[in-house]
Amino acid sequence: xxxxxxxxxxxxxxxxxxxxxxxxxxxxxxxxxxxxxxxxxxxxxxxxxxxxxxxxxxxxxxxxxxxxxxxxxxxxxxxxxxxxxxxxxxxxxxxxxxxxxxxxxxxxxxxxxxxxxxxxxxxxxxxxxxxxxxxxxxxxxxxxxxxxxxxxxxxxxxxxxxxxxxxxxxxxxxxxxxxxxxxxxxxxxxxxxxxxxxxxxxxxxxxxxxxxxxxxxxxxxxxxxxxxxxxxxxxxxxxxxxxxxxxxxxxxxxxxxxxxxxxxxxxxxxxxxxxxxxxxxxxxxxxxxxxxxxxxxxxxxxxxxxxxxxxxxxxxxxxxxxxxxxxxxxxxxxxxxx
Amino acid sequence: xxxxxxxxxxxxxxxxxxxxxxxxxxxxxxxxxxxxxxxxxxxxxxxxxxxxxxxxxxxxxxxxxxxxxxxxxxxxxxxxxxxxxxxxxxxxxxxxxxxxxxxxxxxxxxxxxxxxxxxxxxxxxxxxxxxxxxxxxxxxxxxxxxxxxxxxxxxxxxxxxxxxxxxxxxxxxxxxxxxxxxxxxxxxxxxxxxxxxxxxxxxxxxxxxxxxxxxxxxxxxxxxxxxxxxxxxxxxxxxxxxxxxxxxxxxxxxxxxxxxxxxxxxxxxxxxxxxxxxxxxxxxxxxxxxxxxxxxxxxxxxxxxxxxxxxxxxxxxxxxxxxxxxxxxxxxxxxxxxxxxxxxxxxxxxxxxxxxxxxxxxxxxxxxxxxxxxxxxxxxx
Ligand SMILES: Cc1cc2nc3c(=O)[nH]c(=O)nc-3n(C[C@H](O)[C@H](O)[C@H](O)COP(=O)(O)OP(=O)(O)OC[C@H]3O[C@@H](n4cnc5c(N)ncnc54)[C@H](O)[C@@H]3O)c2cc1C
Numbered sequence: 138x139x140x141x142x143x144x145x146x147x148x149x150x151x152x153x154x155x156x157x158x159x160x161x162x163x164x165x166x167x168x169x170x171x172x173x174x175x176x177x178x179x180x181x182x183x184x185x186x187x188x189x190x191x192x193x194x195x196x197x198x199x200x201x202x203x204x205x206x207x208x209x210x211x212x213x214x215x216x217x218x219x220x221x222x223x224x225x226x227x228x229x230x231x232x233x234x235x236x237x238x239x240x241x242x243x244x245x246x247x248x249x250x251x252x253x254x255x256x257x258x259x260x261x262x263x264x265x266x267x268x269x270x271x272x273x274x275x276x277x278x279x280x281x282x283x284x285x286x287x288x289x290x291x292x293x294x295x296x297x298x299x300x301x302x303x304x305x306x307x308x309x310x311x312x313x314x315x316x317x318x319x320x321x322x323x324x325x326x327x328x329x330x331x332x333x334x335x336x337x338x339x340x341x342x343x344x345x346x347x348x349x350x351x352x353x354x355x356x357x358x359x360x361x362x363x364x365x366x367x368x369x370x371x372x373x374x375x376x377x378x379x380x381x382x383x384x385x386x387x388x389x390x391x392x393x394x395x396x397x398x399x400x401x402x403x404x405x406x407x408x409x410x411x412x413x414x415x416x417x418x419x420x421x422x423x424x425x426x427x428x429x430x431x432x433x434x435x436x437x438x439x440x441x442x443x444x445x446x447x448x449x450x451x452x453x454x455x456x457x458x459x460x461x462x463x464x465x466x467x468x469x470x471x472x473x474x475x
Numbered sequence: 476x477x478x479x480x481x482x483x484x485x486x487x488x489x490x491x492x493x494x495x496x497x498x499x500x501x502x503x504x505x506x507x508x509x510x511x512x513x514x515x516x517x518x519x520x521x522x523x524x525x526x527x528x529x530x531x532x533x534x535x536x537x538x539x540x541x542x543x544x545x546x547x548x549x550x551x552x553x554x555x556x557x558x559x560x561x562x563x564x565x566x567x568x569x570x571x572x573x574x575x576x577x578x579x580x581x582x583x584x585x586x587x588x589x590x591x592x593x594x595x596x597x598x599x600x601x602x603x604x605x606x607x608x609x610x611x612x613x614x615x616x617x618x619x620x621x622x623x624x625x626x627x628x629x630x631x632x633x634x635x636x637x638x639x640x641x642x643x644x645x646x647x648x649x650x651x652x653x654x655x656x657x658x659x660x661x662x663x664x665x666x667x668x669x670x671x672x673x674x675x676x677x678x679x680x681x682x683x684x685x686x687x688x689x690x691x692x693x694x695x696x697x698x699x700x701x702x703x704x705x706x707x708x709x710x711x712x713x714x715x716x717x718x719x720x721x722x723x724x725x726x727x728x729x730x731x732x733x734x735x736x737x738x739x740x741x742x743x744x745x746x747x748x749x750x751x752x753x754x755x756x757x758x759x760x761x762x763x764x765x766x767x768x769x770x771x772x773x774x775x776x777x778x779x780x781x782x783x784x785x786x787x788x789x790x791x792x793x794x795x796x797x798x799x800x801x802x803x804x805x806x807x808x809x810x811x812x813x814x815x816x817x818x819x820x821x822x823x824x825x826x827x828x829x830x831x832x833x834x835x836x837x838x839x840x841x842x843x844x845x846x847x848x849x850x851x852x853x854x855x856x
Binding site for chain 1: 476477480482483484485486487488489490493556560561734737738739740741742743744745746747748750752753754755756757758760761762763764765766767768769771772786789792793817843845846847849850852853854855856
């Protein structure tokens with residue numbers, strides 16, 4: 138499943154996500170064709186169990202999809218749709234047949250801030266943490282106050298219209314399920330973007346000639362690229378661990394680790410890539426910023442690295458010094474009921 | 476290259492072994508103080524090493540016919556990470572178990588395997604690494620210690636090794652020496668097993684910056700070893716050493732050396748940390764979990780028979796930086812700890828780990844050398 142998913146998503150995004158498409162999307166356009174192809178492949182339902190009409194993929198399989206979306210800077214809410222549909226399925230609700238779906242936590246009668254892709258989405262999976270409910274809402278008549286993150290991705294304030302409720306059900310999901318799920322998605326997207334950043338930076342270092350040789354021949358540049366690669370590797374491993382431990386809700390310890398590590402890696406990695414590319418990488422014309430601005434944005438969404446470090450730190454402190462190592466080994470363990 | 480980090484999946488069935496090691500350590504270490512645990516895998520206790528051997532926790536990856544246990548790299552990973560996390564004194568057997576035994580298994584003659592492996596697995600025979608020399612550190616291919624072949628097939632060694640960890644308290648060294656006097660650089664090197672009790676071997680301990688003695692200068696003055704002291708193929712020493720270094724660089728000791736300090740710090744901060752303390756210890760925990768995931772991925776590669784040299788270098792570079800970062804965090808928090816015995820112990824442990832920390836990114840290949848290896852893997856250089 139994993140290899141299959143990886144090949145289909147990577148091929149699709151490699152063909153579809155061009156710099157022109159990204160520029161258009163940042164200008165407000167919705168990539169209709171790309172989304173249609175994503176739905177054709179059934180990807181938004183990847184995490185939904187087969188008896189509810191989905192692909193029944195594990196989060197470990199889905200990791201490669203989210204990572205690929207990050208690597209391509211894909212201008213669609215596929216990660217959001219996968220999580221939204223999985224939240225619905227966990228509450229026993231059916232997913233809508235088509236149309237982009239995103240998620241939020243909050244109350245149905247109050248404005249919902251920073252809803253990803255709100256203006257383009259047709260559906261919203263809303264986690265009402267006070268009522269302990271997951272509900273599917275139509276966004277057809279919702280009021281949208283548009284806003285963007287630093288990468289130009291829609292992060293809108295959404296107020297649901299009366300009568301938007303399609304279906305709702307009680308959920309046992311933790312009150313911070315949306316925050317955790319969002320953090321898990323963004324860490325994998327950052328891992329993907331950092332991986333791509335490593336590749337294009339190494340390629341550029343072999344092409345760009347200064348002082349009569351490729352800049353990749355300079356040890357200072359090599360050492361920087363090595364740091365970029367280790368940061369990317371840490372982001373990949375930390376976020377894979379979070380996906381591995383999701384049950385299907387994201388797990389606190391590994392997700393906090395993933396978001397904290399990937400966020401820090403995003404800051405360091407983007408900085409190194411910009412150093413390697415020099416002035417050309419600072420232009421709008423060049424496509425480096427499609428990755429680096431997203432890394433900056435995703436680092437801040439669903440909790441910054443400091444936010445998650447703080448949560449993990451408090452969890453840890455409550456267990457005391459002797460609880461540290463058991464917490465770490467239980468975080469990633471092959472012998473638990475899942 | 477990032478593909479070398481596959482899913483960090485620990486197979487099921489390991490937790491009973493982990494529980495057994497934990498119970499053993501709890502039993503053994505009730506009176507073993509944090510100030511000693513702080514030495515991590517630099518703590519020496521031959522009796523402890525023999526006890527591990529008796530439990531069957533050494534030579535895990537070595538076949539049974541040589542006294543080992545035919546266990547998977549994951550079992551070895553679990554035993555070792557538990558020992559390291561507890562700060563158990565493992566240095567006596569560490570090098571033999573980690574790299575000398577697998578090296579002998581891969582390249583040794585049948586007689587060498589029969590002779591050395593069972594004693595290593597029992598925790599009785601300890602090895603040291605004879606690579607560095609006064610004029611050959613990072614540039615290991617420049618080693619000058621030579622072994623001259625005699626008419627009867629024996630070798631006579633002359634030269635000097637340095638920074639040799641534990642040479643003063645172990646029985647054998649695997650030395651990288653020049654066996655072809657006309658050779659240069661990577662050619663003409665071989666690995667020779669030297670019995671350190673032989674005449675002509677002189678071992679002089681070197682005090683480290685805090686006054687501790689663990690590494691040594693080892694001088695060979697016409698040391699005669701038999702023809703059977705050659706390991707592997709004459710002239711293949713460089714390739715053999717490179718694969719030995721992969722063992723040396725890939726384990727969890729490359730991010731767990733400062734665990735005792737971290738553990739003390741968490742205890743001393745107390746159950747209700749302020750925001751700064753929570754962020755600092757939480758960040759260390761986040762990276763620890765990430766590094767462990769990376770290390771599990773590397774182990775999975777070993778299980779599937781691959782040679783994850785690049786990924787292992789990644790873990791060592793990040794991991795040793797993380798260990799040093801633990802000292803930085805402790806320095807930032809030390810004045811904020813509520814006074815009491817836990818704060819006092821943390822202060823002592825910090826002083827010990829801080830004094831060792833510079834070596835974390837030197838031993839086993841420097842940070843710069845590792846990053847060079849990483850860059851080459853990326854296709855630059
Ligand atoms: C605690 C400890 C235990 C040790 N135990 C052993 C042991 O048991 N056996 C053994 O054989 N050795 C041992 N060593 C030695 C260790 O392997 C060497 O210290 C290491 O390889 C570096 O060599 P060096 O110290 O001579 O430094 P040098 O090679 O002189 O390097 C000094 C600095 O220059 C940098 N540098 C050198 N070459 C380059 C280059 N080409 N590009 C960029 N930078 C470069 C290095 O990265 C470093 O920052 C130990 C060292 C320590 C600190």
